[in-house]
Amino acid sequence: MARKRFDDSNCSVARALNQVGDWWSLLIVLHAMYGTRRFVDFQQELGIAKNILCDRLARLVDNGVLKKVEVGEHGSRFEYRLTEKGRDLFPVVIALRQWGDKWNPAPDEAPLDLRDRATGQPVQTIQVRNADGEPITVRDVFVPDASSPGSKKDSV
């Protein structure tokens, strides 16, 4: 049977996963953030099969995460560049990286040291914050119930 798709889910996380939630797409976006733009470079850096890479790039372009740009005057050379939508995945990628560094550290390697160009200092650990800027956890949040505004149901 076909893989299930969530295009029409009423959950925005499911819809997001529909666009970048497969094994390769987020890694492609990550490498695009690294600066990779060419088909062959993605292929070599990721070790992905060419047909799969074609499919994923096309899907990411369809979804507006990447745009395909002709380079080299005579056509037939392309670059895949992040759109604003694609660059906006930065917090997702960083959150995932920090989670991975914390919980599955490479035994022999230091976690990636990512720094701010302006200050030269490492970036902060990404966190969910309340209106006052205080970091909060999943236990600190609720979804106000539209029908009875007083209730504080546990939810994400």
Added chain:
Amino acid sequence: MARKRFDDSNCSVARALNQVGDWWSLLIVLHAMYGTRRFVDFQQELGIAKNILCDRLARLVDNGVLKKVEVGEHGSRFEYRLTEKGRDLFPVVIALRQWGDKWNPAPDEAPLDLRDRATGQPVQTIQVRNADGEPITVRDVFVPDASSPGSKKDSV
């Protein structure tokens, strides 16, 4: 051929995706954050096939994202609960939700209104911040080159 796995990748994002990067795993974690704990509830809420749910729950337990807890005195009733590692995916899920709400809003539905229990105010949009707490984008960061500390290569 089998799907490629990234257990041993030297990229922590790849290793993270290996644990929660398939179509269902993050949705299971999301629903666990909602409060879902029982097999049947996951199954009904997600509309996932039972064999796939079995497999994913087992994998999440193996990876330490969930723990399987016997409830009901005589065994054979279980709950799947988030571990600290699992709860620590909160920023990832929120970042993904906010990205989805921004770029693929449901046509007819308001985005999820997530609030802080203590203040009753909506949570902030999650962002990558530099050491001074200023939000930064992918263009503002670099990875210091260990061999020549002065260089500012563009990287994530």
Added chain:
DNA sequence: TAATCTGGTTTTAAGATGCAACCCAATTAT
């Protein structure tokens, strides 16, 4: 005691993936 609930496993058909081979236009080397 019968029916139902819970948490699975098995079977089957259809999709998705990885790999290698092939293709063709543009570029580079000889």
Added chain:
DNA sequence: ATAATTGGGTTGCATCTTAAAACCAGATTA
């Protein structure tokens, strides 16, 4: 000028994964 290489694909095939439905066994409920 011709040959070899590069870039960006497509095609076919074998294998793996998935969805759906049937089935199952131990508890619980009627």
